[in-house]
Each structure stands twice: as structure tokens, then as C-alpha cells.
Amino acid sequence: MPLADLLARAAMLAAPSDATDLAPLRAFLFGRLRASGWAPTGALRGRPPGLADSDEALLVAFVRGDAAAFDALFDRHAARLNGYVRRRLRLEPADAADAVQEAFLVLFQKAEAVLAHEPVNVPGFLFGTLRNKAVRVLAARSCEAAEGPPDAQELSLDEDGLTALLRRETAERLVSLLERTCNPLEQEVVIMGLDDRDGPEIALALGITPNHVRQLRHRALRKLREALSQVS
Structure with missing residues (x-):
């Protein structure tokens, strides 16, 4: 397994849970998903998914337009994603919210590839995407420690x-x-x-x-x- 994937797995296992500001984040993400091509329809909404539903089944239903499946995936993973970027990486709230949203957006966009991988690993993919986003944010905001060569x-x-x-x-x-x-x-x-x-x-x-x-x-x-x- 590549080191980046192992690091994402380590982040996933150690991530604290943080539900701060998840409600507005979810609402904004819902709108971004629709803008990106997701088309939730009432006809595809079945019973509310339960804890026994696998991530794989929920992802299939989510991509097909099942808003309840999206809610279930979000409720299952968003707090830990949010906790990792807020408390482990100490990103600013706006950057943290954007990172969590991007993780779910990329999951939707690359769902076919995620589902084709055995075993299907939705949280691993979410944390890997989150880590990549965090690296980009830290790179953009990081300043040089010193000019010139090392001492x-x-x-x-x-x-x-x-x-x-x-x-x-x-x-x-x-x-x-x-x-x-x-x-x-x-x-x-x-x-x-x-x-x-x-x-x-x-x-x-x-x-x-x-x-x-x-x-x-x-x-x-x-x-x-x-x-x-x-x-x-």
C-alpha cells in the first residue's frame, strides 16, 4: 500500500469527532452536489438507511439520487473528517469546511472508481481526499521559515x-x-x-x-x- 494511503488510514483511525458547524456545512454541500450534477429525486428515496447499511450500498444509492443515503454517509463520516481538519490540523473554520465538502464532492465524482476497488473503502477514500486538500491548504498558507540556505x-x-x-x-x-x-x-x-x-x-x-x-x-x-x- 502506498505511504500516502497508509497516512490517510492513520488519520482516519486517530481522527477525533467534532460536530461543530456540520448543519450549515451539510446544507451548503447539498447545494454544491446539485450544482455538480447530482439530481436527488423523491422517487428514488426509500426507507431511511440504518446503521446496518454498508458504505458501499449507501454510496450506490447516493450516486443514484437517494438523498437519505447521502445523509447517512454524511452523518457516519463528516464529524470525524471535521475533527481531523479542525483539531488535528488546526485549519481555519472556512478551510476546514471547504476540505470536508471537497472530500464528499470528490467521492461523488469518483464513485465509480471507488466502487470498483476491492474492498470498497469509502472512509479511506474520504480521508485520503481530505489529506490531499489539507496539503494544498497548508502549502498555500505556509511561509518560508527563513530565507537563504539552512544554517x-x-x-x-x-x-x-x-x-x-x-x-x-x-x-x-x-x-x-x-x-x-x-x-x-x-x-x-x-x-x-x-x-x-x-x-x-x-x-x-x-x-x-x-x-x-x-x-x-x-x-x-x-x-x-x-x-x-x-x-x-
Whole structure:
């Protein structure tokens, strides 16, 4: 499983629940779904879905226009998505609401691909989409820690040696280290680096400067080195 998917799974399992402002968020999302092509109709609405209904069945019904199925999926997953972006990532309320809405919009748009994947993993897809949105928000709002090259203390980090050490970790342990120590933007820089993507390529993918990539990489690797030293 790719590291990004494992990180999304870790976020999903650790996400706190937060129902703050979910009612207006749901109403706005309902409108955005209709604007994007979703056409809920009364004829397709059956009995209100219950707790026993699977995410797979609810997603099929939701895409077909069952508003009750949309409500059930939203009620089942929105509070934890909201809790993750508000309390774990500390996004501003407007950014948090937009991230949660985008997760459900992309789920609707890519429902066919989600349903074709075995096993069907609706919460995993929602959290993966949410994480991607969070990375974009953090990249857009993040400022350079400092101008110019890293200082002497940063240069002493031995990035190559630490990167080689990280490559020897199991995927599960690496994900645990990243989730505990780094924010999603820092995690993304480290993952891309482990995939042998260079600074300019990472900068282009994230919409930031190569110098900013260097700063984020140094910061993330320093945190990881400290975390590793505490458990060694």
C-alpha cells in the first residue's frame, strides 16, 4: 500500500469527532452536489438507511439520487473528517469546511472508481481526499521559515544518512513516525523525497518554492531524527 494511503488510514483511525458547524456545512454541500450534477429525486428515496447499511450500498444509492443515503454517509463520516481538519490540523473554520465538502464532492465524482476497488473503502477514500486538500491548504498558507540556505546546525543533520535510515523502516513504522511528528505538508515532502523526487519537482507539485521545500525537508527530518533517537 502506498505511504500516502497508509497516512490517510492513520488519520482516519486517530481522527477525533467534532460536530461543530456540520448543519450549515451539510446544507451548503447539498447545494454544491446539485450544482455538480447530482439530481436527488423523491422517487428514488426509500426507507431511511440504518446503521446496518454498508458504505458501499449507501454510496450506490447516493450516486443514484437517494438523498437519505447521502445523509447517512454524511452523518457516519463528516464529524470525524471535521475533527481531523479542525483539531488535528488546526485549519481555519472556512478551510476546514471547504476540505470536508471537497472530500464528499470528490467521492461523488469518483464513485465509480471507488466502487470498483476491492474492498470498497469509502472512509479511506474520504480521508485520503481530505489529506490531499489539507496539503494544498497548508502549502498555500505556509511561509518560508527563513530565507537563504539552512544554517550550520541544519547542515549537520546528515540528510542522506537519515534518509537511508528511513528507507530501512517498515512502511507501518515510517507512517507512525510521520503521523506523530510531522504535519501533512512536511509528510508529503518526505514521502516525495523517499520516492526519489528532487526539490524542484516537489516544489512544482506542491506549488511552493524550492527553497521552501528545503526548509520543510530540514524541519521534518530534524523532527524524525529526534523521534528516532528517543526510541533507540
